[in-house]
Amino acid sequence: MVSKEEGHKIMNLRIHLEVFKMNVKLAKEILSKLDDNVELIVTSNNYELGGSLVSVQGLRIGKCKVEFQSFVDDFDGTHYQSKVYVPDNENGSNVVIVF
Numbered sequence: 001m002v003s004k005e006e007g008h009k010i011m012n013l014r015i016h017l018e019v020f021k022m023n024v025k026l027a028k029e030i031l032s033k034l035d036d037n038v039e040l041i042v043t044s045n046n047y048e049l050g051g052s053l054v055s056v057q058g059l060r061i062g063k064c065k066v067e068f069q070s071f072v073d074d075f076d077g078t079h080y081q082s083k084v085y086v087p088d089n090e091n092g093s094n095v096v097i098v099f
Contacts, residue, residue, distance in 0.1 A: 065088040
């Protein structure tokens with residue numbers, strides 16, 4: 001169970017990450033302030049876990065291009081557009097994939 005103080009720190013970090021485009025330089029700056037034993041976690045993409053925080057399983061370096069895709073929300077039918085990354089080993093930019 002996460003303490004109230006730890007929860008506030010996580011939320012503050014989450015707000016920070018949503019405001020700025022995350023890149024390796026910013027990640028290094030943030031991570032350099034932490035103890036080497038701090039666990040890395042991500043939001044689960046498993047629907048049944050409801051967005052729970054889970055341990056990072058690994059990192060992978062790849063090449064992706066950015067596209068915008070239209071989606072329809074399965075629950076309320078709302079249409080929206082989202083920036084997505086598509087693997088492209090020939091013309092893509094380097095990215096770090098966290099899973």
